[in-house]
Amino acid sequence: MVMFSLSFDLLGGINLCVFAKRNILPPPPISFAVEKRMGRGVSPLLAASLIHAAVDEVLQTDLTEFEQQNVETEGEGDEERFTLLDGESLQRCFFNKLRDVCFEWQKQLPPLRPVKRFLLVSIHAIRNTRRKMEDRHVLLPEFNQLFGLSDDVDRAYFAVFDGHGGVDAANYSATHLHVNVGLHEDIVKNPAEALKCSFQKTDEMFLFKAKREKLRSGTTGVTALIVGNKLHIAWLGDSQIMLVQQGKAVTLMEPHKPEREDERARIETLGGCVTYMDCWRVNGTLGVSRAIGDICQKPYISGDADGESFELTGSEDYLLLACDGFFDVIKPYEVVDLVLDHLMQTKGVGLKAAERLVAAAKENGSSDNITVLVVFLRDPQDILADCLRDPKNHGASEDARSSPFNFLSCEAAATQ
Numbered sequence: 001m002v003m004f005s006l007s008f009d010l011l012g013g014i015n016l017c018v019f020a021k022r023n024i025l026p027p028p029p030i031s032f033a034v035e036k037r038m039g040r041g042v043s044p045l046l047a048a049s050l051i052h053a054a055v056d057e058v059l060q061t062d063l064t065e066f067e068q069q070n071v072e073t074e075g076e077g078d079e080e081r082f083t084l085l086d087g088e089s090l091q092r093c094f095f096n097k098l099r100d101v102c103f104e105w106q107k108q109l110p111p112l113r114p115v116k117r118f119l120l121v122s123i124h125a126i127r128n129t130r131r132k133m134e135d136r137h138v139l140l141p142e143f144n145q146l147f148g149l150s151d152d153v154d155r156a157y158f159a160v161f162d163g164h165g166g167v168d169a170a171n172y173s174a175t176h177l178h179v180n181v182g183l184h185e186d187i188v189k190n191p192a193e194a195l196k197c198s199f200q201k202t203d204e205m206f207l208f209k210a211k212r213e214k215l216r217s218g219t220t221g222v223t224a225l226i227v228g229n230k231l232h233i234a235w236l237g238d239s240q241i242m243l244v245q246q247g248k249a250v251t252l253m254e255p256h257k258p259e260r261e262d263e264r265a266r267i268e269t270l271g272g273c274v275t276y277m278d279c280w281r282v283n284g285t286l287g288v289s290r291a292i293g294d295i296c297q298k299p300y301i302s303g304d305a306d307g308e309s310f311e312l313t314g315s316e317d318y319l320l321l322a323c324d325g326f327f328d329v330i331k332p333y334e335v336v337d338l339v340l341d342h343l344m345q346t347k348g349v350g351l352k353a354a355e356r357l358v359a360a361a362k363e364n365g366s367s368d369n370i371t372v373l374v375v376f377l378r379d380p381q382d383i384l385a386d387c388l389r390d391p392k393n394h395g396a397s398e399d400a401r402s403s404p405f406n407f408l409s410c411e412a413a414a415t416q
Contacts, residue, residue, distance in 0.1 A: 048145035049112050050101055056148070057097040058090075066090050115141060116154045119226075120380065124354035125371040128325065128362060134163035135323055135371040136174035136219075143225075147182035155191075157181065159223040160371050162239050162323035164286070166217035169206055169293035173219050177202045181225065192232040195225050196307040199234055203292045203303030210295045218286070218294030218301065222253075222321050224375070226312070231319075234307035237288040238324040242332045243310075244317040244339070247387060249332040252308060255324075256290035258282050263289040272300035317383050318350075319375040325368030326361045334360075339374070343384040350380030 066085040119141050127133040140146060143155040157178050163170030180201045181187060184194035199221065209215065220237025233241050238255040256263060259280040267274055267282055267289060275284045282289055282300050294301040320335060330338075335357065342356040343349075354372040361370050376383075 044142050045112060045114060045145055048140075048142035050098065050105070052146055052148050053101045053105075054094060054098040057101065058094055061093065063090075066093070113145065113150065115144075115156075119156055120350055120376040121158070122351055122354040122374040122376070123372070124352075124358045126358055126362070126369070128370055129367040130369050132167065133369055134167045134170055134219075135325075135369045136161045136163065136167075136170040137321075137371055137373055138174050138178055139373065139375075140178060143178075143182065147187075149182075149188070151188065153228045154226070155228075156226045156375075157223065158319070158321055158373055158375055159221060160239050160321045160323055160373055161219045161221045161292075162237070162325070162369065162371070163217060163219040164288075164291075165294070166215070168210075168215045169217040169219040169291075172206045172209065173202055173221055173292050176205060177221065177223065180205075181223075191225055191227045191230075192234075192307055192309045195223060195232050195234045196305050199223075199236055199292065199305035200303055206293050207295055207298070207303075210293060215293070216296055218291040218297075220256075220288055220291050220323070221305075224319055224321060226375075229312045229314075231310045231312055232307065233309075234305045236290040236292060236303065236305050238327070239322065240324075240327050241319060241321045242335065243319055244336055246315050247317065247336060247340075247383075249336050251332055252310070253306070255327075256288060256302075256306070258287065258289045260289070266302070267300050270299055312377070314378075316377040318377055320357075321373040321375075322357075323369065323371045325366050325370040326357065326372050328368070329361050329364040329366045330357070340384070340387055343380055343387075348379075348381035348384040350374070350376055350383075353380075 063085065066089050068084045068086040121139050121141070123137060123139065125133070125135055125137060138157065138159040138161075140157040143149070143157045144151075144153075149155065159174065159177065161170040161173045177198055180198035181191075181194050184198060186197075187194045210217075220235075220239045222235040222239040222241050223233065224241055225232045231243075233252060235241065235253055236256060238257055240255055241252055243250040243252055254260070257280065258264060258267065258274040264274045272283050274280055274282060277284055279287050281287050282297060286294065286297060286301060288301070290302045290304065292303055318339070338357055338360050339350075339353050342353050346352070353376075354374045357372045357374070358370045361372075
């Protein structure tokens with residue numbers, strides 16, 4: 001039996017994935033601009049709710065009419081069958097359903113469950129001196145509305161992907177990973193597991209696409225899923241996430257680099273090698289040891305993500321997600337001073353905090369693509385006010401890189 005499911009995101013992408021047995025073969029992306037269809041400036045809450053309603057309408061139709069071709073591939077010991085759907089026809093169907101939902105809601109708007117906790121997000125990304133921009137990012141504060149989760153717990157999802165060898169893997173991950181999270185069977189009961197497992201599933205999906213279309217690219221990725229008062233993170237490679245709590249930098253993770261003792265041992269056990277060529281590289285090529293994609297370097301480049309979970313106490317200032325183009329030249333403890341300096345200059349307006357951080361990375365010599373995403377967990381005005389009241393507790397020194405933090409499922413202290 002073949003099952004169908006729509007993948008969708010608020011950033012303007014919609015894909016139809018076809019599930020056959022346990023494998024997924026997605027078609028080429030059906031891209032569209034949601035804002036252009038709904039009107040620029042539409043409420044994200046309304047847009048997410050409309051998209052979810054329209055997707056539900058599409059899934060109730062007979063999707064076999066969109067079948068384009070069958071794809072057969074050899075599985076382990078048996079033959080697997082996959083189905084592709086025609087993207088252009090499906091796009092027309094979706095927009096027709098979206099139009100119908102808009103007309104219906106214009107007559108009587110159903111009750112929309114608002115987001116309880118407003119999160120101010122600052123994002124800035126530049127190509128810098130590189131020939132191409134291979135970074136991608138996703139921010140979904142309206143995660144519940146997009147996936148129709150109706151319980152009483154707020155959820156928000158954020159991600160940064162740093163592609164290499166082309167942009168295909170980063171594009172694919174930015175479109176599909178959060179969908180795999182939202183559709184995971186344990187998203188409510190075990191969101192940490194859903195987040196971590198979705199990396200592996202996205203890797204498997206992209207590898208099949210890469211094999212079929214002869215793609216060789218890969219991407220690192222770091223994600224944050226805020227569920228109520230809990231923070232769940234997962235990552236592959238050297239994109240990173242950090243926290244600032246009461247004016248102190250807290251390192252939450254260790255990036256996957258070939259020179260890490262455990263990563264080197266894993267690679268060498270598999271028959272690979274780690275060599276130094278301007279930096280430590282796997283088999284003399286890649287400077288990261290885990291990533292989505294990189295089909296020619298599997299299994300040495302692992303697609304298994306690491307993850308951690310933390311309890312949020314209300315004393316946290318902000319989260320920062322960024323690629324290695326930022327973290328290679330800016331230390332976590334330097335972030336605190338840069339953000340505070342920006343807040344002082346802007347009198348507590350944090351919307352362009354990420355722009356200030358990107359500029360600092362460029363000034364410090366980064367030539368790579370740079371993406372910085374700052375999620376304020378407290379009002380920037382309050383962060384600045386606390387600093388002005390007690391500046392001694394909000395300065396960042398290299399020796400003050402850690403802060404007390406309540407772990408949910410982590411044995412090691414988050415200090416480095």
